Amino acid sequence: MKNLFISLLLASLAFASPVFAHHAVCDVEVVGEPWVRSTPPNMKITAGYMSLRNISDTDRRLVAAHSPVSGRVELHTHVHDMQTGMMQMRHVEHIDLPAGQTVALEPGGLHIMLMDLNTDLQPGTDVPLTLEFDDGSTLEIMAPVRRMTMGGHHQGHGQHQQHNHHRH
Ligand SMILES: [Cu+2]
DSSP states (O other): OHHHHHHHHHHHHHHHOTTGGGSOOOSEEEEEEEEEEOOOTTOOOEEEEEEEEEOSSSOEEEEEEEOTTEEEEEEEEEEEOTTTOOEEEEEESOEEEOTTOEEEEOTTSOEEEEEEESSOOOTTOEEEEEEEETTSOEEEEEEEEEOOOOSHHHHHHHHHHHHHHOOO
16 A cells, blocks of 8 residues: 555656656655846855755755856855844754655745855746755755745835844
């Protein structure tokens, strides 16, 4: 019964993904559309966001990412600095992707940090990203470049942070 289930699962995966046959099996898929924040001229860093779903029953880790537009890519998270009251980025060695779960990389939280950019990233273009997992598998994606949206949740968050920055 379990084998039948797995066969059906693999069959549906092969059906859903035309590139399936050309890559080592990857336990992780991107949910929705990934995106990379656009950059003004001469800005050398930006961030990539996406939701990653671990479709297997084994815990996975995102351990690295690469992009041809970036000389150095790191995995980052945001932590709340108790002393300053500000959110600060921290480098992390990996991003945990628990079995069967979806993990969101989003502004103010986990993200893929693209540094040493060798080009400006204009909205309407796409950034190739290679995601590397702890089992050695990789996932190649194209992430559209978007402006950080003004208004809505993230803007509100920013204002909230500014509120905490007042000094006496
Ligand atoms: Cu960062």
